[in-house]
Amino acid sequence: MTGGRILAFIIxxxxxxxVAVGTIWPNxxxxxxxxxxxxxxxxxxxxxxxxxTLLRRIANHDWENAYASLANKGEFGETDFxxxxxxxxxxxxxxxxxxxxxxxxxHIADDQxxxxxxxxxASVVGTFQDSRNLKVTxxxxxxxxxxxxxxxxxxxxxxxPVNYLRWDVIYRGAGDDxxxxxVESPHVRIxxxxxxxxxxxxxxxxxxxxDDVVPAFVNVKSTLLAxxxxxxxxxxxxxxxxxxxxxxxxxxxRIDFKRVRLSQVDSIRMQPSSILISASAxxxxxxxxxxxxxxxxxxxxxxxxxxxxxxxNVAHVIGTFYDSNGQIxxxxxxxxxxxxxxxxxxxxxxAVPPDLSGKINNFRVIASTYSASRFQ
Numbered sequence: 001m002t003g004g005r006i007l008a009f010i011i012x013x014x015x016x017x018x019v020a021v022g023t024i025w026p027n028x029x030x031x032x033x034x035x036x037x038x039x040x041x042x043x044x045x046x047x048x049x050x051x052x053t054l055l056r057r058i059a060n061h062d063w064e065n066a067y068a069s070l071a072n073k074g075e076f077g078e079t080d081f082x083x084x085x086x087x088x089x090x091x092x093x094x095x096x097x098x099x100x101x102x103x104x105x106x107h108i109a110d111d112q113x114x115x116x117x118x119x120x121x122a123s124v125v126g127t128f129q130d131s132r133n134l135k136v137t138x139x140x141x142x143x144x145x146x147x148x149x150x151x152x153x154x155x156x157x158x159x160x161p162v163n164y165l166r167w168d169v170i171y172r173g174a175g176d177d178x179x180x181x182x183v184e185s186p187h188v189r190i191x192x193x194x195x196x197x198x199x200x201x202x203x204x205x206x207x208x209x210x211d212d213v214v215p216a217f218v219n220v221k222s223t224l225l226a227x228x229x230x231x232x233x234x235x236x237x238x239x240x241x242x243x244x245x246x247x248x249x250x251x252x253x254r255i256d257f258k259r260v261r262l263s264q265v266d267s268i269r270m271q272p273s274s275i276l277i278s279a280s281a282x283x284x285x286x287x288x289x290x291x292x293x294x295x296x297x298x299x300x301x302x303x304x305x306x307x308x309x310x311x312x313n314v315a316h317v318i319g320t321f322y323d324s325n326g327q328i329x330x331x332x333x334x335x336x337x338x339x340x341x342x343x344x345x346x347x348x349x350x351a352v353p354p355d356l357s358g359k360i361n362n363f364r365v366i367a368s369t370y371s372a373s374r375f376q
Contacts, residue, residue: 045141051145098120098121101117167280202224215247218274288305306342311339313339314335317365330360
């Protein structure tokens with residue numbers, strides 16, 4: 001097994017383990033308003049009770065009863081209902097768990113009510129929100145929910161030509177008479193760094209460049225040092241970085257140090273690292289319709305378009321935000337919960353701290369991808 005295949009195998013095993021852990025013991029951080037694991041005690045004698053009962057059934061994957069209770073189930077099948085909630089093609093939503101929800105009444109009149117349900121899902125990369133506007137109708141003494149189905153686009157049969165660069169790596173085997181010779185690690189370097197304090201925590205933001213002519217799997221480790229030279233804390237970029245860099249590509253990185261203040265820090269030791277890997281420039285992900293939204297909903301929105309012919313199971317979007325001097329003032333990210341089908345736009349939404357939105361002069365967005373087909 002080559003070094004590239006070993007790395008791929010390690011990533012695959014880690015992903016499977018994380019998915020299993022996230023499914024069995026989902027991340028339940030943050031405030032919750034409803035215990036969806038409780039016994040199904042909801043009632044359909046009121047609009048709130050009907051929605052509550054439905055969402056509890058969804059949380060417990062009681063698909064048959066959840067679908068049977070819908071007022072508009074004649075408009076779509078049970079499979080479409082499940083696909084709408086749990087996604088498809090091994091997307092992030094497929095392995096997520098509904099851990100909390102809250103229901104608010106928007107309007108009620110006679111036999112109809114408008115409700116808004118905010119759903120909180122837990123996945124292996126954190127939580128994500130899903131909001132649905134629900135119409136609830138009364139028949140006799142019972143209320144039923146009309147589910148606003150969102151059907152995934154169907155990709156028509158077609159031929160998509162591809163023309164992309166690819167790098168394969170041949171490592172020295174145990175029986176090869178090459179002496180100590182082997183392919184060296186790619187050369188990478190940090191080209192920007194800005195430490196700040198946010199909410200009583202130190203945050204280090206920067207950019208890393210693959211300065212080589214071969215692809216690299218990269219990471220950045222940082223150590224905060226006190227005035228006496230002792231280590232205050234050590235963390236790495238882990239998630240807020242694009243780990244696979246093609247030649248001359250740049251990735252942002254962000255490292256968070258909890259419960260450490262910038263006034264405690266005398267110096268910072270940065271340690272970028274790289275491993276040579278096999279890689280290709282496909283799939284190509286187009287980033288379209290980018291728009292910076294001001295406060296109070298300060299965010300960067302846009303669409304990801306998979307320009308290849310293969311399905312991207314999980315995408316990771318990272319936004320880097322700069323002030324008028326070109327300095328990085330924030331880095332944030334999002335994992336869209338839907339798979340990227342060929343030639344099909346998927347929206348993304350990257351949150352920005354409201355106090356920084358007015359200082360942003362420019363921004364850059366990159367997307368990295370995970371496709372299960374690469375490991376088959």
